[in-house]
Structure formats: C-alpha cells, structure tokens
Amino acid sequence: MASGRERRAEADTFTARLKKQWHRARVGVRRAAVDYFRGDGSDWIALAGLLLTVPLIAAATLANSVWFSPAALVLPVVVGGLLLRPASLLGLYAAAATALIVESVQLGPYTEGPSRVTPGIVLVVAACGFFGLLLAQFRSRVGVPWRRGGTMLFDLRERIRVQSQLPDLPGGWHQEMALRPAGGQSFSGDFVVAARTNGGRTLEVVLTDVSGKGMDAGSRALLLSGAFGGLLGSLPPHAFLPAANGYLLRQDWDEGFATSIHLVLDLDSGDYELYSAGHPPGLQLSAGTGRWEEKAAEGPLLGVYDGAQFDPVKGSLRPGDVLMLFTDGLVETSDRDIVEGIDRLTGEADRYVAGGFHGAAWHLIEAVAKDVNDDRALLLICREGPTATSALR
Numbered sequence: 001m002a003s004g005r006e007r008r009a010e011a012d013t014f015t016a017r018l019k020k021q022w023h024r025a026r027v028g029v030r031r032a033a034v035d036y037f038r039g040d041g042s043d044w045i046a047l048a049g050l051l052l053t054v055p056l057i058a059a060a061t062l063a064n065s066v067w068f069s070p071a072a073l074v075l076p077v078v079v080g081g082l083l084l085r086p087a088s089l090l091g092l093y094a095a096a097a098t099a100l101i102v103e104s105v106q107l108g109p110y111t112e113g114p115s116r117v118t119p120g121i122v123l124v125v126a127a128c129g130f131f132g133l134l135l136a137q138f139r140s141r142v143g144v145p146w147r148r149g150g151t152m153l154f155d156l157r158e159r160i161r162v163q164s165q166l167p168d169l170p171g172g173w174h175q176e177m178a179l180r181p182a183g184g185q186s187f188s189g190d191f192v193v194a195a196r197t198n199g200g201r202t203l204e205v206v207l208t209d210v211s212g213k214g215m216d217a218g219s220r221a222l223l224l225s226g227a228f229g230g231l232l233g234s235l236p237p238h239a240f241l242p243a244a245n246g247y248l249l250r251q252d253w254d255e256g257f258a259t260s261i262h263l264v265l266d267l268d269s270g271d272y273e274l275y276s277a278g279h280p281p282g283l284q285l286s287a288g289t290g291r292w293e294e295k296a297a298e299g300p301l302l303g304v305y306d307g308a309q310f311d312p313v314k315g316s317l318r319p320g321d322v323l324m325l326f327t328d329g330l331v332e333t334s335d336r337d338i339v340e341g342i343d344r345l346t347g348e349a350d351r352y353v354a355g356g357f358h359g360a361a362w363h364l365i366e367a368v369a370k371d372v373n374d375d376r377a378l379l380l381i382c383r384e385g386p387t388a389t390s391a392l393r
Contacts (some may be wrong), residue, residue: 046083050076050092058099060161062106065115070103074128081132089136093129100125166194166379169203170267172319174382178361182329182375190377191216192329193229203267204232206240207379208260208302209279209327217375224248224258237264241277241299241310248303257303261325263381270317271382275310277302280328280338283346287320290353292346295323316382322357324349325381329374344368357382 053076060068073096080092103117112114133369166175189210197204210217224244231243240262248256261279265272273296274282281296299310300384317323324345331341348367352360361378369376 024370026377032079043084043088043101046080047088047092050080050084051095052265054092054095054099058103061103065107069115069121070100071116071121071124073099074125077125077128077132081128081135084136086133086136089133094134094387096129108383119179128239166192166205167196172384173267174358174384175203176357176359176361176380178365178378180376181371182373187221188375188377189221190329190375191221191225192377192379193225193232195229195233197233201268201348203263203265203381204237204240205263205325205379205381206232206260207263207279207327207377208258209329209375209377210258211255220253222258223245223251228260237262237273237275238310238312241275241302242308245277245302245308246302246306249306251303253303259328260302261297263323263325264308264312264322265317265381271314271322272317272323273312275299275312277308279332279341280326283324283326283342283349284315284317285322285324285349285353287318292349294342317381319383321383322349323381325379327375327377329372329376330369332377333369333372333374341368356384 036368051237054073057068057072057076061070062074077096080089084092100117100122104110107116110118120139140293149332167178169175176350179188179190179192181190189212190208191210192205192207194203194205206222208221208228210224211222227247228244231240231247235243241260244260244320248258258277259279260277261282262275262277263272263282264275274295276297278301283292284295284366285292295315296315297311297313300308302308315323326345328338331345332338333341336344345364345368348364349357352364357380361380365376365378
C-alpha cells in the first residue's frame with residue numbers, strides 16, 4: 001500500500017506532469033504535421049511561420065537595405081502560393097503589402113537611392129502574389145494540395161507498372177516486356193495486363209494502345225488497365241474483347257478508342273489463340289524455318305461501335321519458337337509505314353535467334369524506335385528449346 005502511494009506521488013510531481021504535457025504537445029505537433037503534408041490538416045502552421053517571416057524581412061530591410069532588398073518580400077509570397085489555401089493566402093498578402101508600405105515610408109522616396117521601394121519591386125511582388133493565388137485556387141478546385149500532387153503521380157505510375165508485370169511462367173518458357181513512353185515521360189498510353197487462368201495452365205495477356213500518347217493518355221490507360229485487369233480471367237477468352245469494347249463505349253470519351261491484342265496461350269501444349277481489336281499483327285518466329293510469320297486476327301477498334309465481333313487466329317509455339325507482340329509506335333512513324341517497320345523489327349530480332357531473346361525487348365526498342373515521339377511497347381513470349389534450357393541450368 002505504501003509503495004503504491006509513493007508511485008502515485010512520484011507521478012503527480014511537477015516534473016512528471018511537465019513530461020506528460022511535453023509528450024502530448026509533441027504528439028499533437030507530429031499529428032498536425034503529418035495531416036498537413038498529407039493534405040488533410042489545416043495550413044495554420046505554414047501561415048503562422050510565413051507571417052513571422054514578413055516582419056523579420058521588413059526589419060532586416062530597414063536595418064540594411066543594401067544587403068536586404070525590399071524585393072525579398074517576394075520569398076514568403078512565393079512560398080505561400082505553394083503552401084497555403086486561398087483564404088490564408090490573402091492574409092499573407094495583406095501582411096506583405098503592409099510591410100512594403102512601412103518600408104516605403106521609412107526608407108523614403110525611391111528617387112533618393114537604389115535601395116528603396118521602387119514601382120518595379122511593387123509590380124514584381126504583386127505579380128508573384130497574383131500567380132500564387134491562381135495556383136492556390138486551382139489546387140482548391142482539384143482538391144489536391146501541392147505536397148500530395150507529386151506523391152499521387154508517383155503512386156499512379158507505380159500502379160501502372162505493377163499492373164503491367166507479367167506472371168511467372170513454368171520451366172521451358174520465357175517472357176519479357178519493355179515499355180517506352182513518348183518523350184521520356186513516366187506515363188504511357190500503352191499498357192499490359194496478364195494473368196494465369198484455368199488453374200495456371202493458361203496464360204492470358206492483353207496488350208493495349210490507348211489513343212493519344214504520354215501524359216495525355218496516361219490517365220485513360222490507368223483506368224482501362226484496372227478495368228481490363230478485372231475482366232481478364234473473369235470471362236471466357238472469346239468474351240473479353242466484346243466486354244472491353246462495351247466498357248469503352250460507356251465511357252463516352254471524346255478520344256475514346258483503343259487498339260488491343262489478346263493472347264490466350266496453353267502453357268502445356270503451346271497452342272494459342274490471338275484476338276485483335278484493330279491492333280498490329282503478332283509475329284511468330286518458327287525455329288524450324290528461321291522465318292517470321294505474321295499472325296493477324298480480325299477485329300475493329302475498341303470503342304467505335306457496339307456489337308463488334310472479334311475472330312481469333314490460331315497457332316502453336318513449339319520449342320525454340322518466339323511470339324512477339326507490339327504497339328504501332330514501334331513499327332509505324334510519319335515517314336515509315338507499318339510494313340517497312342515490321343521488316344526492320346524482324347531484321348533486328350534475327351540477331352538474337354542464335355543467342356536467345358533474354359534481355360532482347362529493351363534493346364529491340366532501342367534499335368528500331370529509339371527517338372520516336374510515340375509510346376512503344378514490346379512483348380516477347382519464348383518457348384525455349386532443349387539447348388536453351390540446358391544452358392540456363
């Protein structure tokens with residue numbers, strides 16, 4: 001009993017209460033900071049900090065206007081345009097304007113020296129404030145603070161990358177995918193969704209090219225990749241492209257068409273079906289003849305009209321054979337038609353026949369369409385022969 005009372009007495013001391021208050025304050029500040037940088041909290045911390053910098057800058061200017069120019073007030077104005085909401089931003093602008101007035105009165109007319117508040121300085125501060133207010137209003141309309149905008153873009157890019165990953169294949173098979181957005185951007189209108197279905201015995205891959213390129217098509221590509229990924233494996237193979245076509249029509253986009261090619265591959269036998277929706281043909285390398293053969297299925301573009309039918313072309317991959325799927329950005333440009341582009345692609349691919357196609361996808365894009373201002377995607381499916389399999393072991 002006595003020891004319990006002693007512990008309670010120690011917990012009620014001034015030092016203990018001070019530690020508790022300090023701990024609560026730290027937790028509160030940390031939570032407020034986390035909420036702020038996530039875009040969920042108030043911007044009062046940033047506003048208070050910027051309001052404190054305004055009189056500090058004004059005081060430094062009045063003390064030494066040569067080293068601390070009146071134009072330095074543009075710094076909190078610019079930072080406020082990035083951090084604050086429109087209502088808080090107006091309060092900061094009022095403080096900056098007041099500081100300019102005080103500096104102008106204390107320093108005297110601008111005609112008496114260069115370190116004065118000149119009309120040019122006023123115009124620069126006002127212009128920065130105007131553009132900062134426009135940015136703040138735009139963020140307010142979108143509902144995404146600047147500190148979350150970059151994170152969201154990074155998250156979207158990673159989602160597209162994860163959705164484009166191909167599943168692992170059993171021994172004797174090799175697959176690889178290379179994707180190159182237009183202009184070196186991080187977002188592309190080309191994407192891949194893939195899944196092992198039928199108990200893992202079937203590989204289904206859909207390569208799609210959304211109208212547009214780069215950032216312009218990236219948002220639509222993300223939406224479609226999620227929808228197509230949900231459809232893939234949930235429907236029979238022959239029903240996938242009709243369902244995708246209906247989904248695209250329901251979006252009612254101004255630029256809402258897409259091309260797509262759907263591969264259904266039996267991993268036990270090597271037999272496959274290839275469905276196409278206005279997409280460039282697939283190319284199959286026969287190990288027996290060493291020649292490339294086009295595999296062109298019939299079907300219209302996705303999102304053009306309802307009730308479209310898609311007829312497959314069938315084939316089989318034997319040991320040593322390679323199937324290559326790609327988007328039109330790889331083989332077609334303004335000064336080169338698709339036939340010439342396919343010839344160039346197969347010519348470059350012939351260099352990898354003897355040594356195998358491991359790592360070839362990226363190099364083929366580099367060799368065939370390095371500087372093309374369009375999204376480019378290339379998918380390779382290889383059924384490895386006994387020689388390749390033993391070499392890998």
